[in-house]
Amino acid sequence: MYDIVLTGGRVVDPSQGLDAVTDVAFSDGKVAALGQGLGGKGAKSTRDVSGQVVAPGLIDIHAHVYWGATFLGVEAERVARASGTTTFVDAGSAGAGTFHGFRKLIIEPCPLRIVAFLNISHAGIFGYGPGFMVGESAELRLLHAGACVKAARQHADLICGVKVRLGNNVSELVGIGALDVAVEAAEELGLPVMVHIGAPPPRRKDILDRMRPGDILTHCCRMFPNAATDRERNIRREVEEARERGIVFDVGHGRGSFDFDVARAMVDNGFMPDVLSSDVHVHSIGGPAFDVLVTMSKFLSMGVALSDVVAAATCNPARAIARPELGSLKPGSPGDAVVLAVHEGAFEYRDSLNKTVTGKKRLEPAAMIVGGKWWE
């Protein structure tokens, strides 16, 4: 007897190359089975999801959910409800000095899964305010590889990498030096670095040259300056080379980091970002980013196939954070899934420069299963 069976949905699970109409069953918190006719085998709850898409629970690899303790943080539950996100990867809201509170006050009580990149700055993103920013990586005394390594080991079950924010208003005169400290800590931990690229300094090439295979460049569709594409709409050579070396490209939409023209040029050049994410925070939750599902709808509207869009928010981020058991509906995987409605019509999407694009499709969450249970 299964706990839940979803029948008749289009199951899109790129982790196993699956895109077919079939049933999915959940038991004991896990995916129990995939296949035809599971609805007839007995379940406490059966739901017909014909005409809808069933996907692994979405993973938002760039979110800010340290609500209440950092100004930019939002409530994970609120974002999950709107988007079908079951795993949030917090992108450096907390540093070594503030992670313990994140664990006790937010992560442990939350019914959703939250893991994190630990900010190389001891205080985390402490100085993001309404209309001002005190960059946490602009103060060299806060960048402490030893403290970062110690905290990451103490919370090894939750930490999937080290975060550093670079850019003229974030790392200021410390510049590329902030990345050097982050890489030093990450090397010691055997974990990836997630690098936020902003306006120079530092320059794109100096950043990419220092990144290692498996490191993640977030805000990869940002606008000029430090865009991934040039004025001819070509991918810059150092960006191509970085992908060949195994650097992971993440969207991290946010309020100020997504340019439709850059994203479209990347897609047109066959350079689809590896990972789609929202960078949801207090100033992007009401648009233009909203959440990872809206970011997915934007790429769907640019003509990217549904299975590629789903991969970029399920198995690709799972691989990037070395948790391949997530983002999959293989039997035995954690029982996280989302049922999506694909609406057809004319939908207006906005980027960080206030440019709008009209798309023909919009994804909306119809239901979520978290840990093998309905999540309302």
Ligand SMILES: [Zn+2]
């Ligand atoms: Zn962010």
